[in-house]
Structure formats: C-alpha cells, structure tokens
Amino acid sequence: MYYIFRCDCGRVLYAKEGVATRKCVCGKTLKVKGRRIFKKVETREEASYAVQKMQDEIYGNTGFIKASDL
Numbered sequence: 279m280y281y282i283f284r285c286d287c288g289r290v291l292y293a294k295e296g297v298a299t300r301k302c303v304c305g306k307t308l309k310v311k312g313r314r315i316f317k318k319v320e321t322r323e324e325a326s327y328a329v330q331k332m333q334d335e336i337y338g339n340t341g342f343i344k345a346s347d348l
C-alpha cells in the first residue's frame with residue numbers, strides 16, 4: 279500500500295506503507311503519519327500515476343497556479 283499526500287509547499291508525494299518519513303524536493307522532511315492522506319493505492323506505478331495526475335490538476339499544463347486554487 280502506498281499513501282498519497284501533500285507537502286506544505288504544495289507538491290504531491292507518495293510513501294510506501296510503513297515508511298515513517300518522506301523527504302520532499304523542497305528540503306522538508308515530512309512525517310507520513312502526520313499528513314492528511316488523499317489517496318491509498320496498491321502499487322508504486324499507481325502511486326506515481328496518482329501523484330502525476332494530482333500535480334496536473336493542481337498546476338495544470340501551464341505551470342501556473344490560479345489564485346482561486348490556493
């Protein structure tokens with residue numbers, strides 16, 4: 279099982295079940311248990327896909343964030 283969650287910086291991350299912490303590319307180390315879990319998936323492929331999909335929904339294809347989405 280993999281958990282999908284977000285860092286405070288807004289990036290979407292995934293962590294394997296049982297992993298205590300996950301380091302974001304922004305440099306922050308996140309405690310997986312303390313995060314709000316958006317989704318749970320079975321495989322790493324699904325986790326990777328879910329992260330990509332969420333990032334696309336959040337940032338869109340332009341790379342800009344709308345103020346209304348914050």
Ligand SMILES: [Zn+2]
Binds near residue numbers: 285287306
């Ligand atoms: Zn981050």
